[in-house]
Amino acid sequence: MVHALHEIWRVLVGNGSLVDLRPLSCQCPIELVTPSGVVHVGEADATGMAADDDASDRAIRGIVEQGRFVPREDMQFDFDFYWDSVQELTSFIEASTRMKHVRPSYADLEKVYREVSAGGREGARVRCRRRTMLKAYQKAMVWTH
Amino acid sequence: MASELDPEGVESRTLLQVADFNNARVLEVGSGDGRLAFRYANASAYVVGIEPQAKELASALEACPSHLRQHVSFLQATALALPFRNGSFDIAVLAWSL
Numbered sequence: 400m401v402h403a404l405h406e407i408w409r410v411l412v413g414n415g416s417l418v419d420l421r422p423l424s425c426q427c428p429i430e431l432v433t434p435s436g437v438v439h440v441g442e443a444d445a446t447g448m449a450a451d452d453d454a455s456d457r458a459i460r461g462i463v464e465q466g467r468f469v470p471r472e473d474m475q476f477d478f479d480f481y482w483d484s485v486q487e488l489t490s491f492i493e494a495s496t497r498m499k500h501v502r503p504s505y506a507d508l509e510k511v512y513r514e515v516s517a518g519g520r521e522g523a524r525v526r527c528r529r530r531t532m533l534k535a536y537q538k539a540m541v542w543t544h
Numbered sequence: 545m546a547s548e549l550d551p552e553g554v555e556s557r558t559l560l561q562v563a564d565f566n567n568a569r570v571l572e573v574g575s576g577d578g579r580l581a582f583r584y585a586n587a588s589a590y591v592v593g594i595e596p597q598a599k600e601l602a603s604a605l606e607a608c609p610s611h612l613r614q615h616v617s618f619l620q621a622t623a624l625a626l627p628f629r630n631g632s633f634d635i636a637v638l639a640w641s642l
Contacts, residue, residue, distance in 0.1 A: 400642065403573075403623035407638075410571060412631045416563040419638045420555070420580075455642040472562040478555055481548040524547075531555065535562040 400458040408467045408538060417468055417536040419459060422478065422497065422529045424449040429488070429501060429508065431515050432481070433523045440503075440511045443527055447497045459534070468536035478531040481524050485509045488525045549579065556583035559637070568634040573623045574641025578604030581616055581639075590615035592633075596622045 407417060426442040462468055482488045485508045492498045501508065508525075515523050550556075559565075559580075565587040572581050575593025577600050585591045595601045595618060604618045621627055623641075 403642075406623055406626045407571070407573065407636045409630050410626050410628045410632045411636055412634055415631075415633060416635045417638070418559065418563060418635065419642055420559065421638070421640045421642060458642070474558060474562065476554050476558050478550050479552070481551065483547050487547060533558050533562060 400454060401461060404458060404462045405467070408462070411538045413538060413540055415538045416471075417538065419455075419534045419536070420531065421452070421455070422531045423475070424452050424497075425530050427498075427527050427529050430526045430528070431512060431523045432526045433515060437526075438511075438515060441501055441508055443492060443501045444499045445497050445529065447495070447499045459536075463536070465541070466539055467541055469539050470534065471537050472533070472535035474533045476531055476533070477528040480527045480529065482526075483524060485512050485525060488527070553583060556580065560584060560587065563635050565635065569632065571626075571628070571633040571636045572639050573636060574639045575604060575618060576600045576639065578607050578616070578618065580637070582607070582609060582612060585612045585616045588615065588635075590617070592628075593618040594621040594623065594626070596620065 422445065424446040427445045428439055429441040429443055431438045431440055463470060485505060489505050492501060512523060565584055567589045570588045570591045572591060572593040575581050575595045578593060581591050581593050593604060598620060601618055601620050608616055
């Protein structure tokens with residue numbers, strides 16, 4: 400990881416920008432989105448790669464401490480995933496390395512989904528909001544003696 | 545796969561706020577199926593996406609819109625040994641890849 404950051408530093412021009420964009424390890428809200436509103440129904444545990452995220456943060460900190468990059472921006476935003484059914488959400492999470500499980504159970508989510516759909520709010524979609532970080536750095540020139 | 549990802553384009557809008565992509569030479573590390581690159585490529589001089597997974601790379605090549613093919617390319621590579629000369633890019637984007 401550190402070697403990759405050194406390689407990126409090498410191929411950037413002086414004062415070039417490095418942007419680190421990735422989802423945060425956290426609990427992500429699961430919602431049902433209908434034409435008439437949004438219903439919060441649960442959370443997805445997106446901490447499956449927390450150890451990797453820590454390692455990435457350490458690698459970035461290390462290269463900043465070496466003086467190769469200077470921190471410039473630190474932002475967060477919500478990245479939305481939409482599915483047409485709870486089954487699609489289930490398939491996605493089961494194939495994911497970052498997302499591990501949901502609360503309440505898939506069966507309970509399905510029950511709420513059916514209730515919402517039966518309430519005349521057809522076209523309900525399942526949404527999961529991933530908190531995502533974006534950090535930008537500027538390449539600094541390193542002088543070696 | 546989700547049926548829709550970031551339909552409001554929040555990710556690309558935020559990305560375009562933090563660096564000047566106008567006529568920039570951009571390296572995207574971990575470009576996957578090209579989803580993100582396609583959203584900002586119009587603003588850039590050109591984009592090179594590198595992706596280690598052959599399947600993802602094939603998806604990106606197939607999905608690349610015809611109007612972007614002039615200035616978007618994808619290579620199978622990792623950031624551990626970048627096949628580019630020093631100072632080749634103005635911006636490097638680590639797209640969910642670090």
